[in-house]
Amino acid sequence: MPQELPGFYYDPEKNRYFPTKGPIPGCTRNSSAAAASSSNIQKPNLASEKLSIGRRKGITIAKLIHAREVYGKVLTFNKKKCNFQQEYEKIQASKPMVWKYQNTDRIADGALEQLHVNLQTLEGENEADVLVTGSMNGCLSLFEVGKVGQHFDYGVKCMPDRLWPHTTENQAECSKAQGGIWSHTGASALLDDISCIKRIGKHPSPVKHVLIATLGSETSGGAVYDLNLDPLDFNPGTSILRRISVVASLNCTIWTADCNSSGTQAVVGTNLGAALVNLETGVESWVCRSKSDVLSQQFDQSGNVILCGLRNGAIVTVDVRQRLQGSSVRLPKYRVPYPSCKTSQSSRKNIKNLTNKCFEIKGNIDPSCTIFMPSSISSLVYLQSYDQYFLASSMNGSIKLYDHRMIKRGAVQFYEGHVNSHSRIQLGVDPSENFVISGGENGNVSIWSIKSGQHLFSTKISNSVPSTVCCAELHRLPDGRQNSWGAWLGSREGLYLIHGA
Known part of the structure; x- marks a missing residue:
């Protein structure tokens, strides 16, 4: 050792x-460190x-x-x-601009993802940006983003109305300048409640396959689907139902999912724990077993480690390498004490009480490195530029930044102003990883600086919770302008786009 x-x-x-x-x-830095070094700072x-x-x-x-x-x-x-x-x-x-798209209610409150794909047109294949949305009522929809109407002269256009900043200018001119999104009847399908949409393979562009996870119902468990987008065809008579195939069906609730960078494995978070799914064979193998639901997950860049955020507020790091070698390997069992119960001394009288204040978990984990947040984990996001750092949010409104190398020291950054009490609200990080974006139970959208923790922006955009978010790639906004960042948000009331002024 x-x-x-x-x-x-x-x-x-x-x-x-x-x-x-x-x-x-x-x-x-913390106040003590700042105070210690203040004497060394020269006067400006x-x-x-x-x-x-x-x-x-x-x-x-x-x-x-x-x-x-x-x-x-x-x-x-x-x-x-x-x-x-x-x-x-x-x-x-x-000072961002916020837009709401017309006639988009109840289409993106479950999940959404923007992708760069090959689009089949009458003139041949063209690259295009597509927004894939999923709702909690099971509706899966595909929309072309930017240059709307260039390839097709039919279908339905959803035009934006500017919500922020408030303007007295002609709204029609604002919508024309921003650009709409386009779809047709064949670009939607009805599944069970959609809980997650992820691209399969982190880096390939154009994207060829998409992972879709459904929550499940009282009579059946959740399922994992593959949506084939190679190439995507929006021509009349086509239907995306023909492009959807079942990868695996599980007899449990699927809350979340993620794919490794190579696109060969997916991990699903369920009410029974976390399971790896082979995307070619559909075979699943459990890597973590817990009585506390896994509500949020993410692979690290290597694909060897999975962060799992549990309903009881724990964040555990699961090493899946041994599990990949053989599904017959038994998972080790641990009893992890809650933070208030961590003690090395206990009498026989309070052993029973301590036992009741621990939770049992199975998997290749290090219990001493388990993090606890005050409430159920809502979202987890690894930073790609700093592979040891990850953002975590919980349902009491806490958002924190952690460093895996110093996990026992607690969070290295805090973000105040987030409003949450019981909702699963996603965090979004812009491609340059300067900002974190999220909705709130008060209907607001907020932006924080990842490095400084400064709360840069907050305004109300919806009467329902903007629970889903995905950040747009650089230079891929509907109006074609070059922006440093942009993000889509979805609530029951509609689809929103926020980007720098």
């Missing part, structure tokens, strides 16, 4: 020590102090550009050095 060295952590895969780094660049000059005052009052892009021309890319705000590009993107994120 490797010894613990101050300032270093041991990586068993690489069999070596690495220096323990602090939070991701730009993260705020008068011009920098004026810029700091401007920042506190709400600096404009014009002032920011002026400061860059005078002082360079590294600026001083509130006695802290920051990057011009990062501050510019924060200003954009704090």
